[in-house]
Amino acid sequence: MTQLPLRAQLASALGRSAATLSRMTGRGDGSVIGGRVGLMLEPDLLRKLALDRKLALISATNGKTTTTRLVTSALLELGEVATNAFGANMPAGHVSALSQYKGAPYGVLEVDEKYLPEVLDTTGAGVVCLMNLSRDQMDRAAEIWLLAQKWRRALSGKPTHVIANCDDPLVTWGASTAAKVTWVAGGQRWKEDSWCCPECGGPLDRKDADWACRECTFHRPEPQWAVDDDVALDPDGERWLLDIQLPGQANRSNAVMALAVAAAFGVPVERALPRLREVTSVAGRYTTVERDGRYARLLLSKNPAGWLEAFDVADPQLPIILSVNAQGPDGRDTSWLWDVDYRILRGRPVFVTGERRLDLALRLDVAEVPFTLCDTFTEALAMQPPGRVDVIANYTAFQQIRSEFGRAV
Amino acid sequence: MPSDSALRIVWIYPDLLSTYGDQGNVLVLERRAQLRGVETETIHVRSADPVPETGDLYLIGGGEDRPQILAAERLRRDGGLHRAVAGGAVLLAVCAGYQIMGSTFGGEEGQPVDGIGLLDISSSRGAARAVGELVAEVDAALNLPTLTGFENHMGVTRLGPGVKALSRTIVGTGNGNGFEGCYAGHVVGTYLHGPALARNPALADLLLSWCVGDLAPLDDSRYEALRQERLASVLPG
Numbered sequence: 342m343t344q345l346p347l348r349a350q351l352a353s354a355l356g357r358s359a360a361t362l363s364r365m366t367g368r369g370d371g372s373v374i375g376g377r378v379g380l381m382l383e384p385d386l387l388r389k390l391a392l393d394r395k396l397a398l399i400s401a402t403n404g405k406t407t408t409t410r411l412v413t414s415a416l417l418e419l420g421e422v423a424t425n426a427f428g429a430n431m432p433a434g435h436v437s438a439l440s441q442y443k444g445a446p447y448g449v450l451e452v453d454e455k456y457l458p459e460v461l462d463t464t465g466a467g468v469v470c471l472m473n474l475s476r477d478q479m480d481r482a483a484e485i486w487l488l489a490q491k492w493r494r495a496l497s498g499k500p501t502h503v504i505a506n507c508d509d510p511l512v513t514w515g516a517s518t519a520a521k522v523t524w525v526a527g528g529q530r531w532k533e534d535s536w537c538c539p540e541c542g543g544p545l546d547r548k549d550a551d552w553a554c555r556e557c558t559f560h561r562p563e564p565q566w567a568v569d570d571d572v573a574l575d576p577d578g579e580r581w582l583l584d585i586q587l588p589g590q591a592n593r594s595n596a597v598m599a600l601a602v603a604a605a606f607g608v609p610v611e612r613a614l615p616r617l618r619e620v621t622s623v624a625g626r627y628t629t630v631e632r633d634g635r636y637a638r639l640l641l642s643k644n645p646a647g648w649l650e651a652f653d654v655a656d657p658q659l660p661i662i663l664s665v666n667a668q669g670p671d672g673r674d675t676s677w678l679w680d681v682d683y684r685i686l687r688g689r690p691v692f693v694t695g696e697r698r699l700d701l702a703l704r705l706d707v708a709e710v711p712f713t714l715c716d717t718f719t720e721a722l723a724m725q726p727p728g729r730v731d732v733i734a735n736y737t738a739f740q741q742i743r744s745e746f747g748r749a750v
Numbered sequence: 751m752p753s754d755s756a757l758r759i760v761w762i763y764p765d766l767l768s769t770y771g772d773q774g775n776v777l778v779l780e781r782r783a784q785l786r787g788v789e790t791e792t793i794h795v796r797s798a799d800p801v802p803e804t805g806d807l808y809l810i811g812g813g814e815d816r817p818q819i820l821a822a823e824r825l826r827r828d829g830g831l832h833r834a835v836a837g838g839a840v841l842l843a844v845c846a847g848y849q850i851m852g853s854t855f856g857g858e859e860g861q862p863v864d865g866i867g868l869l870d871i872s873s874s875r876g877a878a879r880a881v882g883e884l885v886a887e888v889d890a891a892l893n894l895p896t897l898t899g900f901e902n903h904m905g906v907t908r909l910g911p912g913v914k915a916l917s918r919t920i921v922g923t924g925n926g927n928g929f930e931g932c933y934a935g936h937v938v939g940t941y942l943h944g945p946a947l948a949r950n951p952a953l954a955d956l957l958l959s960w961c962v963g964d965l966a967p968l969d970d971s972r973y974e975a976l977r978q979e980r981l982a983s984v985l986p987g
Contacts, residue, residue, distance in 0.1 A: 536765035544798035676944030679774030
């Protein structure tokens with residue numbers, strides 16, 4: 342590692358102090374405030390901190406935090422890895438992460454979809470991993486076709502090696518201007534945002550996993566990696582039983598993406614995979630918390646595609662608590678509830694809470710899903726018989742529950 | 751198999767224009783019809799397919815700029831919706847779908863794009879995005895309670911003499927001139943995006959009654975609880 346210029350060193354150190362203060366005073370985990378202080382003192386800090394490191398940027402609508410964690414675990418095979426493990430995925434969070442791990446030769450950064458072009462330009466990251474794009478918090482997020490177009494412009498003309506999910510047509514389009522792409526057949530459960538060709542607007546014909554535009558030449562590229570249920574297929578056609586601890590098909594897909602990224606860094610599957618199997622929860626996701634004999638497994642879902650993935654993980658034999666808020670980070674618009682098909686919950690005991698529980702209550706009522714309305718999560722949990730229960734919550738609702746249990750990780 | 755007498759709901763181009771929970775309007779209409787014993791048959795028309803002319807109630811939703819332009823081109827080329835409306839079908843057009851119904855609307859760079867001319871309106875791109883809760887008092891002739899919903903658009907819509915304003919805005923932007931939405935005959939346009947009918951069941955019933963006549967009242971307590979909470983969140987006192 343080359344020595345940082347004095348100003349950058351100072352900015353980085355003061356940022357770390359601010360982060361420590363934030364943690365000590367219980368205001369947060371410090372990963373945003375520290376980076377903001379650093380960037381204020383040295384606007385070029387992120388570029389300077391990124392110099393001479395081998396970086397991977399991880400972006401998608403869903404699975405960013407988890408995949409960042411999986412890639413980080415795999416790259417620990419090579420040495421120390423700087424990472425923004427708690428989902429602070431904008432430049433302040435990146436500065437904070439790289440400041441914290443000053444000597445780490447590797448970095449794995451979760452990047453907000455909108456910020457990917459800027460962060461790629463600034464850091465010159467060698468590897469970018471792109472998993473999926475779907476509708477998300479539309480009152481403030483960019484429209485996703487526009488987002489994919491910005492990815493195309495950002496990747497064009499750079500030597501970046503992109504690892505991308507070719508089962509998602511929009512991701513494929515967003516990635517395909519890159520000089521080098523490794524395609525991963527990572528699967529796509531939510532298809533409602535990709536019935537039209539991103540290139541020409543024509544209809545996309547789909548047959549099993551394959552897709553192609555009926556009107557132009559845009560089609561699914563041939564994948565080098567694939568996920569087949571619980572098996573990863575590598576570019577040599579070798580099959581690897583994943584057997585990871587994180588639940589659900591979405592995480593198996595994340596794991597194969599992580600294996601492909603690790604391979605791009607020279608870590609072979611036989612070394613990376615045992616590392617992925619050690620991961621049991623990610624920033625509170627999939628954690629089980631206990632109170633009075635009730636064991637609640639916490640699942641985070643922020644958008645329609647995320648709810649589909651959570652339903653895949655949730656145990657149909659168990660009762661389920663749903664909690665929905667609409668604060669700034671959630672998106673203030675709850676329209677997306679109507680894009681989720683809740684009928685899969687019929688027959689389970691369903692409990693509804695969160696600040697926007699009345700929106701969800703009406704949604705379930707129209708879907709003919711019986712439920713019990715609860716003013717608080719505490720009340721919903723207390724109504725459970727002793728034993729296990731699944732919890733699906735959107736972002737701030739999830740963080741509120743996590744806080745109740747001492748920011749469970 | 752639905753009988754010939756089933757209410758035919760046609761959802762136009764969910765592959766292009768259904769970004770903001772627009773499916774909610776379909777689900778609310780289906781449910782409220784079923785609760786009255788009215789059988790429904792819903793047809794999802796993809797943009798590559800022709801729009802059937804024999805529907806009773808047509809819905810078109812909101813979406814991004816580029817799909818909006820594609821939808822306008824295809825609807826104009828197809829002509830099915832024009833023939834259905836000329837034949838007396840009911841249409842609810844939301845947000846991007848609302849703008850399409852006029853003579854022009856603003857494209858992704860603000861350029862004027864031809865609409866399909868089913869409503870006497872014209873839209874253009876406004877200076878700022880209108881995002882947030884919207885409250886409006888409905889035109890007295892329609893005899894509906896206060897409209898409540900969420901808007902998220904950059905459009906400014908001018909109404910011509912061939913339409914009437916749907917409502918007068920109390921909170922929010924709507925058309926951009928103190929009014930929100932418009933109607934002409936059995937065609938209703940609104941910026942209340944996504945599941946507008948979930949927040950306004952009386953509007954859902956108005957559309958249904960245009961198709962099937964008088965409707966028995968329902969227990970609307972869930973709808974009402976949500977309406978009161980949302981209205982209280984933005985109205986003073």
